[in-house]
């Protein structure tokens with residue numbers, strides 16, 4: 353019996369194999385982009401936490417993400433206080449106007465700016481707020497990606513809230529608290545708000 357010759361199939365099969373490798377790489381890349389966007393769009397403020405403790409490695413992951421933020425002139429004027437002392441958390445929850453959830457969060461991270469960092473130029477010094485806000489958003493997104501819940505509770509620019517946090521944490525005068533972020537596992541699923549509004553986008557295009 354004569355054996356079938358399949359040599360003519362080798363080239364098409366090889367092409368198909370290389371093509372499928374290319375398609376898979378493309379898919380993996382777009383999947384990666386979607387994961388990032390999913391984290392951004394799934395984040396929602398969480399104000400109720402379960403009693404489950406947050407592992408310290410996760411806290412470090414959050415802080416590493418925060419410190420990866422952009423920073424004007426790369427001054428990195430941030431400082432992060434990780435508060436796990438229940439008495440301090442309860443005190444903050446009672447003395448800050450909209451942060452009652454702190455009493456039941458496993459921990460909180462207080463994002464602060466050091467106004468002694470960088471150029472003591474009157475305008476440049478204000479960049480600590482932008483730098484620390486960028487760091488805060490990184491932290492919130494990193495938490496979402498790890499299945500943790502957070503909410504930005506505002507401190508700066510309110511003098512009374514700054515004084516409350518300063519006293520509770522014994523902060524020196526050059527360290528200004530921007531916010532207090534409770535961190536924990538969400539007690540329930542939260543639906544992210546739909547915020548897309550094309551009316552808020554204005555295009556500047558060259559006239560034809």
Ligand SMILES: Cc1cc2nc3c(=O)[nH]c(=O)nc-3n(C[C@H](O)[C@H](O)[C@H](O)COP(=O)(O)O)c2cc1C
Nearest residue numbers: 395396397398399450451503504505506507544545
């Ligand atoms: C500067 C700033 C201050 C905020 N302060 C508080 C606060 O004191 N207490 C609070 O519960 N939420 C606070 N939030 C969270 C907002 O209420 C929340 O982001 C907003 O309602 C949109 O909801 P979302 O985060 O779920 O998208 C603050 C957010 C920002 C950016």
